[in-house]
Amino acid sequence: MPRGSSGKGGVGVPAPGADAPGPGEMASVVARIRATVRQHSARFERSIPLIASENLLSPYAKELLISDLHSRYAEGLPGDRYYEGNEQVDEVENLCLGLARRLFRCSFADVRPISGTVANLAVLKALAEPGDVVGTSRLADGAHISSAAFGAFGLRGVRPAYYAWDPRTMTIDVPGTREILRATRPKTCLFGLSLFLFPLPIDELRATMEEIGARGWYDGAHVLGLIAGGEFQDPLREGCVVMSGSTHKTLPGPQHGILLGETDDDPELERKLQAGAFPGVTSNHHLHAMAALAVSLAEHLQFGREYARRTIANARALGQALHDRGFHVLGAELGFTRSHTVAVRVDSEGGGASVARRLAEAGIIANKNLLPGDKSPKQPGGVRLGTPEVTRLGMGEAEMVRIAELFDDLLHRQRSPAEVSDRAAELKRGFTTLRYCFAAGEAAYRYYDLVGRDPS
Numbered sequence: 050m051p052r053g054s055s056g057k058g059g060v061g062v063p064a065p066g067a068d069a070p071g072p073g074e075m076a077s078v079v080a081r082i083r084a085t086v087r088q089h090s091a092r093f094e095r096s097i098p099l100i101a102s103e104n105l106l107s108p109y110a111k112e113l114l115i116s117d118l119h120s121r122y123a124e125g126l127p128g129d130r131y132y133e134g135n136e137q138v139d140e141v142e143n144l145c146l147g148l149a150r151r152l153f154r155c156s157f158a159d160v161r162p163i164s165g166t167v168a169n170l171a172v173l174k175a176l177a178e179p180g181d182v183v184g185t186s187r188l189a190d191g192a193h194i195s196s197a198a199f200g201a202f203g204l205r206g207v208r209p210a211y212y213a214w215d216p217r218t219m220t221i222d223v224p225g226t227r228e229i230l231r232a233t234r235p236k237t238c239l240f241g242l243s244l245f246l247f248p249l250p251i252d253e254l255r256a257t258m259e260e261i262g263a264r265g266w267y268d269g270a271h272v273l274g275l276i277a278g279g280e281f282q283d284p285l286r287e288g289c290v291v292m293s294g295s296t297h298k299t300l301p302g303p304q305h306g307i308l309l310g311e312t313d314d315d316p317e318l319e320r321k322l323q324a325g326a327f328p329g330v331t332s333n334h335h336l337h338a339m340a341a342l343a344v345s346l347a348e349h350l351q352f353g354r355e356y357a358r359r360t361i362a363n364a365r366a367l368g369q370a371l372h373d374r375g376f377h378v379l380g381a382e383l384g385f386t387r388s389h390t391v392a393v394r395v396d397s398e399g400g401g402a403s404v405a406r407r408l409a410e411a412g413i414i415a416n417k418n419l420l421p422g423d424k425s426p427k428q429p430g431g432v433r434l435g436t437p438e439v440t441r442l443g444m445g446e447a448e449m450v451r452i453a454e455l456f457d458d459l460l461h462r463q464r465s466p467a468e469v470s471d472r473a474a475e476l477k478r479g480f481t482t483l484r485y486c487f488a489a490g491e492a493a494y495r496y497y498d499l500v501g502r503d504p505s
Contacts, residue, residue: 073505080503087496094481094494095474097452099415101271101390101435102243104301105442105493107348107486110341114303115497119337124327138336145343149307152277152346152353153292155285156313160342161326161334162306165270165295169195170204171308171325172266172293175318176237179206184230184238184263186221188426189419190214191244193268210235216421219246219380219392227257234261240289241268244418244433246379246386248282255288265289272388273307274299274437277349278357281388285311290318299360299389299437300353301486302345305338348486356440356485360389363436366446367391370453375461379420379431391434394420398460401429408432410466411459412473413452442480442493451476 106114118138124131127139127146142160149158162168177183183202186192190212195201202209210233213225221240230238238258240249251265258265267284273294275281284292291310296302308326312319327334349356368385372378377394378385385391395404401417408415418433419426439448455473458464483493 076504083503090494090496093414095477096412096414097455097473097477098438099413099434099436099452101416101433101437102295102298103435104297104299104437105483106297106301106303106341107344107483108488108491109486110303110344110348111497113340113344114337115499116337116340118340121336122333123336124332126323126327141336141340141343145339145346148343148346148350149309152350153285153309155292155309155311157308157310157319157322159308159323159326160305160339161331162293162308163331163335163338164304164306165193165268165293166195166201166306167330168293168295168306168308168326169193169201169268170330171322172291173201173205173207173325174329175321175325176264176266176291177205177207178236181207181237182210182233182235183207184210184212184226184233184235186214186242187211189423190216190421191219191242191246191419193241193243193270195268196239196241214421218383219244219421220248221250221254223250223253226254230254230257230261230263235263237266238263239266239268240284241266241270241293243271244392244420245271245388245390246392247383248387251282251284251287251289258288264291267292269294271298271390274301274349274353275357275361275388278353278355280354280357280361285309290315291322296342296345298435299357300345300349301356301437301441302349303338303341305335305342307342351487352485359445360436360440361387362446363440363444363449364389364391364434367434367436367449367452370450371456374453374457376453376456389435389437389440391436392418392420392431393434394431395460396430401431402427404432404460407459407466408456410470411455412466412470412477413455413459439480441484442482443484444480448476448480 122132123135123138127142145160146158162171185196213222215222240251265288267289269292272281296305364386368378368391379392398404405417415432415434417429418431419429420431423429455469459469482490
């Protein structure tokens with residue numbers, strides 16, 4: 050193996066004492082990195098993006114990610130920092146907090162978690178002690194990996210009590226879960242999924258949670274923008290005291306995290322949540338992303354209701370169109386979905402891993418996904434499809450039918466990936482600019498070349 054090679058296709062790291070890089074070597078590495086990222090942008094510009102957990106930033110949000118805020122620190126809360134020079138940061142963060150409270154109609158917000166999983170860890174630090182029982186769903190029923198023993202639950206040392214599940218309706222089975230809650234008496238009940246098709250029955254379980262003294266917690270990472278748009282459910286009014294989430298899925302903001310809640314009557318809960326965020330699981334909280342989030346919240350207040358409505362309408366149309374072409378789409382009796390997500394069992398088409406790879410070869414970006422009854426996350430029976438990004442680009446229900454036709458051609462009619470990829474690119478050519486934001490019409494996949502040349 051060549052000296053300095055990682056053995057994994059990278060340029061590698063020289064061993065201690067190795068020669069310094071030769072003239073131009075690192076400049077060529079930087080040029081290669083830039084070229085590769087350009088290739089990535091070009092690929093997505095011609096592909097059909099159906100990852101349920103991805104979305105596109107607006108230009109006004111994106112410019113803040115490369116602002117001077119990226120280089121600064123602001124530990125603590127506005128007006129109570131551990132660093133100087135934060136007067137403008139405080140102003141932006143106060144605006145961000147106010148926008149979050151207004152958008153989600155709540156009294157408490159904290160925008161310091163740097164991701165959805167970090168937000169979940171902050172809630173676990175605030176609401177649970179090591180050894181506590183916390184109610185949640187199983188991974189095969191759609192739960193996020195942060196509620197697994199190898200994720201945030203394991204890091205906090207809490208024990209899961211798994212809810213009963215109804216695979217026909219793809220939601221929690223209320224009678225069975227009531228029995229489980231009474232038997233296990235969790236301190237906290239987490240409601241939230243990574244495969245999120247339908248609202249969860251929080252209100253139906255509220256009396257049982259009150260009976261056993263459990264607090265409700267909602268992980269809204271996937272559906273945050275739908276909730277803000279008034280098109281899904283309203284967890285903070287249905288029985289949850291706190292909602293956590295990432296901010297880059299149906300809420301089309303930066304990759305960041307957020308905490309929301311009703312704490313006017315519980316200042317101790319507010320204190321614990323704030324302490325969970327800092328110093329619990331963050332130090333500096335990525336000020337450039339916080340500023341981009343503030344812009345995204347303002348844009349969602351302006352455009353979010355219509356965007357949420359169209360995102361769900363597109364998902365339901367995609368589910369119906371796939372069903373009409375012989376695909377096993379879950380939730381058929383209930384209209385396939387009431388969110389941004391469609392779940393398709395593809396065992397007869399080769400399984401989730403194989404189908405996701407074939408779709409990617411054909412210019413359709415999706416992901417394999419566990420479905421109820423699956424055992425292996427690497428070889429699951431399903432694929433998960435989402436409509437946040439294609440909706441952001443202006444696609445509508447007619448385009449969902451055309452996407453389903455591409456699925457049918459590739460997976461049932463055995464058209465070649467190259468042929469389907471050409472047709473996917475043809476469809477995508479009409480949808481490469483942003484909608485539902487300020488500066489609508491700007492190129493969605495633009496690579497921002499700040500210098501104008503490679504290093505030399």
